[in-house]
Amino acid sequence: MSNMQIIPMTGKAFGATVNDVDLKDLSDNDFAILHDAFLNHGFLLFPEQHFAEVESVAFGERFGELEFGGLPMANQQKHRDGTFGEIYDLQSQMMRTNVGNETWHTDSTYKPISSKVAMLSAVVIPDEGGQTELADLRAGYDALDQQTKELISGLSAFHSTNYSQANDIGDFPDTNGEGAYGTVYHGEAYLRPLVKIHPETGRPNLFVGRHAFGIPGLSRAESRALIRSLLEHVVGDDSRVYTNNWAVGDTLLWDNRRILHRARPYDYEKPRYLIGTRVAGDPASELAYYPEDPEAEAGRKALTEELEHLRSETTDRRYGATTATF
Ligand SMILES: [Fe+2]
Numbered sequence: 001m002s003n004m005q006i007i008p009m010t011g012k013a014f015g016a017t018v019n020d021v022d023l024k025d026l027s028d029n030d031f032a033i034l035h036d037a038f039l040n041h042g043f044l045l046f047p048e049q050h051f052a053e054v055e056s057v058a059f060g061e062r063f064g065e066l067e068f069g070g071l072p073m074a075n076q077q078k079h080r081d082g083t084f085g086e087i088y089d090l091q092s093q094m095m096r097t098n099v100g101n102e103t104w105h106t107d108s109t110y111k112p113i114s115s116k117v118a119m120l121s122a123v124v125i126p127d128e129g130g131q132t133e134l135a136d137l138r139a140g141y142d143a144l145d146q147q148t149k150e151l152i153s154g155l156s157a158f159h160s161t162n163y164s165q166a167n168d169i170g171d172f173p174d175t176n177g178e179g180a181y182g183t184v185y186h187g188e189a190y191l192r193p194l195v196k197i198h199p200e201t202g203r204p205n206l207f208v209g210r211h212a213f214g215i216p217g218l219s220r221a222e223s224r225a226l227i228r229s230l231l232e233h234v235v236g237d238d239s240r241v242y243t244n245n246w247a248v249g250d251t252l253l254w255d256n257r258r259i260l261h262r263a264r265p266y267d268y269e270k271p272r273y274l275i276g277t278r279v280a281g282d283p284a285s286e287l288a289y290y291p292e293d294p295e296a297e298a299g300r301k302a303l304t305e306e307l308e309h310l311r312s313e314t315t316d317r318r319y320g321a322t323t324a325t326f
Contacts, residue, residue, distance in 0.1 A: 002030050006037045006044075013139035013239045014042040014259070023049050023059050023251065031062055038117075039200055043134050043242070043254035050249040051121035053275055059251075060277035063117045067108060073098075073120060073276035075268055084124070090268055093181060093324040096171045100161075103168045104135060104231055104260045105209035107278060109159040109192060111183065114286045115256040117279035122246040124273035129266030132244045138205035138258050140234030141195065149195075157212035157227060158189035159288075160303050164210040166310040170317030173324055189214070189299035190288035194230070198257055199285035205258045206230055214302040220309070234260065246274075257281070 002021070009015040016037055021030065023046055038044055051059070053070030060069050072078055075095060077085035088095045108115035120132060141149075161184055165171040175187035194215070196207035208230050215223040235241050243264075244252055254261060256278075266272060281287070289295050314321045 004030055009242060012242055014136040015242050016041040017045045024055050042136055042259050046251040048249045049251040051251055051275060056121050056275045056277045060119055060279055063279045065280045067115060067278040067280045069277045071276050074273040076271050087269060093173055096324050100165045100169050102263050102265055103210040104262045105211055106260055107256045110161040110211045112288055112290050113281045113283055115278050116281045118256050119253045119277045121251040121275040122248050124271045125246045125248060126266040126270040126272050129264055130272050131264040133262050134242045134254055135235045135260040136240045137234055137260055138203055139240045141204050141206045152194045155194045155215050156191045157194060158191055158214040158299050158302050159211040160189040161185060161211055162303060163213045163306055166307055166314055168210055169319050170314035170321045171319040188291050188296060189303040192288055206234060209260055213306055
């Protein structure tokens with residue numbers, strides 16, 4: 001008999017802490033209970049798990065096929081012997097990407113298939129800052145007025161991390177599709193509805209974050225204003241935002257189909273090392289289209305036009321409309 005305790009977050013519309021459970025040794029019955037809690041609460045915090053990479057992979061695989069498993073979400077390398085390498089330069093594409101992810105987003109919406117689940121496990125954390133924040137797109141949708149619900153019903157936005165890097169921090173990564181970032185900065189943009197019907201709960205939620213731009217049928221100014229206002233609405237109420245102050249050993253798991261997240265800044269000279277595992281979405285509900293499909297052409301065109309605007313508009317941002325030096 002399991003002693004597992006699932007305790008909803010106080011004062012929040014979403015989220016729960018799960019105590020008295022060992023995720024490394026979890027029965028199928030307890031996993032079924034956790035999976036229901038995950039769908040119900042949107043995110044789960046598991047203190048004192050102290051996952052290694054293989055354990056992160058193993059737990060992630062219980063949710064489905066992985067996009068990747070047990071990878072460093074870090075500002076430093078981890079060597080095979082377990083020691084850590086030098087802190088990355090803030091000009092590197094790795095750090096530019098990390099800094100970009102300090103703006104609200106859901107994972108992998110810039111890929112053909114967006115993500116189902118994200119999981120992070122804390123190994124090394126800075127004394128200050130570096131939190132992960134989550135926001136509930138479902139409670140955000142529920143709180144919209146009827147007029148806005150009608151306005152956005154049927155609208156979609158393109159999603160691209162070439163766009164979000166440029167728009168948020170003035171970073172224009174190479175889009176040659178090669179190297180470690182070939183699946184991230186690829187010059188494609190994927191069209192996704194502003195309102196997502198959750199494939200497992202049937203509940204509607206907003207589906208916008210930093211990667212979203214270019215709503216077809218709206219002017220550029222209208223599209224930017226609408227996406228910004230929806231995001232501000234979601235994170236504008238404390239009950240819809242949760243800040244995870246990491247403790248070493250924590251594992252945090254959230255539903256990428258419903259939950260926004262962002263990293264918080266910290267002193268980038270200090271080490272921060274989290275293990276990341278990402279579960280792929282189901283093609284039936286998370287596939288937009290593939291680059292070779294005819295509809296991909298509209299996304300490429302919209303992105304090219306948008307980046308032309310942003311070239312001149314983002315010289316004031318952190319990276320000043322430059323390309324990473326790698
Ligand atoms: Fe992320």
